[in-house]
Amino acid sequence: MPPSRRLPDLEQLLGRxxxxxxxxxxxxxxxxxxxxxxxxxxxxxxxxxxxxxxIEALPPDKLVVIxxxxxxxxxxxxxxxLIALVRHLIRRNLSFAIICTAYxxxxxxxxxAVEEAIRLESAPDRWPYGTRWxxxxxxxxxxxxxxxxxxxxxxxVKVDVHNTPLAEIPVLRGVKRFxxxxxxxxxxDITGSATIxxxxxxxxxTKVKIGLxxxxxxxxxxxxxxDSGQLSGLLTGMKGAAEYEQLLHAPGFAMPAMAGxxxxxxxxxxxxxxxxxxxxxxxxxxxxx
Amino acid sequence: xxxxxxxxxxxxxxxxxxxxxxxxxxxRENPVxxxxxxxxxxxxxxxxxxxxxxxxxxxIWYKPLFREHHWPWILALVAGxxxxxxxxxxxxxxxxxxxxxxxxxxxxxxxxxFYGQFVPQIGASFKPLVVLVKGPAGLDWPGTLFxxxxxxxxxxCLISVLTYFFFTVEQRSPLVRRTAHTGRWLMxxxxxxxxxxxxxARLSLFIGRLDFLFREWIPLIR
Numbered sequence: 001m002p003p004s005r006r007l008p009d010l011e012q013l014l015g016r017x018x019x020x021x022x023x024x025x026x027x028x029x030x031x032x033x034x035x036x037x038x039x040x041x042x043x044x045x046x047x048x049x050x051x052x053x054x055i056e057a058l059p060p061d062k063l064v065v066i067x068x069x070x071x072x073x074x075x076x077x078x079x080x081x082l083i084a085l086v087r088h089l090i091r092r093n094l095s096f097a098i099i100c101t102a103y104x105x106x107x108x109x110x111x112x113a114v115e116e117a118i119r120l121e122s123a124p125d126r127w128p129y130g131t132r133w134x135x136x137x138x139x140x141x142x143x144x145x146x147x148x149x150x151x152x153x154x155x156x157v158k159v160d161v162h163n164t165p166l167a168e169i170p171v172l173r174g175v176k177r178f179x180x181x182x183x184x185x186x187x188x189d190i191t192g193s194a195t196i197x198x199x200x201x202x203x204x205x206t207k208v209k210i211g212l213x214x215x216x217x218x219x220x221x222x223x224x225x226x227d228s229g230q231l232s233g234l235l236t237g238m239k240g241a242a243e244y245e246q247l248l249h250a251p252g253f254a255m256p257a258m259a260g261x262x263x264x265x266x267x268x269x270x271x272x273x274x275x276x277x278x279x280x281x282x283x284x285x286x287x288x289x
Numbered sequence: 290x291x292x293x294x295x296x297x298x299x300x301x302x303x304x305x306x307x308x309x310x311x312x313x314x315x316x317r318e319n320p321v322x323x324x325x326x327x328x329x330x331x332x333x334x335x336x337x338x339x340x341x342x343x344x345x346x347x348x349i350w351y352k353p354l355f356r357e358h359h360w361p362w363i364l365a366l367v368a369g370x371x372x373x374x375x376x377x378x379x380x381x382x383x384x385x386x387x388x389x390x391x392x393x394x395x396x397x398x399x400x401x402x403f404y405g406q407f408v409p410q411i412g413a414s415f416k417p418l419v420v421l422v423k424g425p426a427g428l429d430w431p432g433t434l435f436x437x438x439x440x441x442x443x444x445x446c447l448i449s450v451l452t453y454f455f456f457t458v459e460q461r462s463p464l465v466r467r468t469a470h471t472g473r474w475l476m477x478x479x480x481x482x483x484x485x486x487x488x489x490a491r492l493s494l495f496i497g498r499l500d501f502l503f504r505e506w507i508p509l510i511r
Contacts, residue, residue: 020315020316023315027499030492030495030496030499031499031503034496034499034500034503035503035509073494074490074494075497076493076494076496076497076498076500077490077493077494077497104336104337104340104341104344105336105340137344138340138344139344140341140344140345140349143394143398158348197402197406200405200406201401201402201405201406202405204405204406204409205404205405215490215493216486216487216489216490216493217483217486217487217490219486220479220482220483220486221483224410224413225410227413228409228410228412228413229409229413230406230409230410236486237486237489237490237493238489238493238496239489253500257493257496257497257500260492260496260499261489261492261493261496264492264495264496265488265489265492268488
């Protein structure tokens, strides 16, 4: 066959595909399981189980502090994590305080997520604001403030997000310190930013339990901290939220969304395989010539 | 689909149109994407400035100084203002004063960070190479084997990666070179895992937007 009429190689064919068709494929393959309610099996890995067990073991008379450090850019991963964790705290009858140190927009987003969690647990009467939980708003986390916060919460924060003095908020009555000797048994950082490093630094010496729910990008770097015991448990992105929902037997946003995630991963793996086969075939042909 | 002529509907439509405008860049670069990008940046900057004033500058500095008359807070303004002398050749030395003070403070705090963040990791890296796992009927052999192998693998990874970063002497010995090479491969595997996690994170954000578009805007997902 003359060279001009020879069939194009697989590599050439793939190179001619418009990238927008690949995007369209990703769009359809991600959307289809969400619309059609297809699902793939989901198993719970060890890090979310550890976080679940850590919360189960908390004393009922102490407060949990949730550092809600996410904004609209990462809410698909972090919002379901916050909702699932708050639902667990409600079921365990543990009071909690929200503090935000990364994004000025976080307090409003956290407020709406906590209200949704309370609604999902049918607990608006049992969990009134101020009596069972409080939103302390946004604070600039410079080192002097963090040092002050780690030694005395009420010394570092004077008013809540609605400008109510902390002395008038029942849930914070008598609450001062972190750790086994203090009134706060655990800090859970739900974050889309590198805020956890500061908590290791300032709260590590207090021996308070630290849990982390972060975006998937950040998670691989956190496994050594889980291994060393500095973290009591870890949720990784949307998958972590889905696993936690499964542990609670309380499907929310993350469990159905993981179907779209899994199908999209399969699509990407398939594209990588096809691309590699084409390159290998081209190399083999080059060697033969 | 909700009407765009109510407040809730207008918010929903704005969110949906902004999402579509941002994704339109996947088709090609276009003015709608550019406008949406600039509107977003302007809004985020403006809102951020307002919140910094409301949550930081006003309660921490302005209120104590001008409302409660704690005059020493004026020093914060002086120190902050000294940073801006960097734009003057004559007074730039003043900016260096505050910068060096801050560098000293940060260097001091770095020791604390090392103690709180990394010292526990050094302790945790001392693992027994033989772990005896006991089961209900004596020694659990599969558990013992798995736990011991896990710790041996940890040690191999630790030594290999540390050897890769050992630059004090040239890596001439074949043993050192191969160990360092193994460390490099192990790091590549770790970077692959990080990249995979990044893909997962980006897809999660995409699914979040899809959920918004097709559950709230056009209710396809029920």
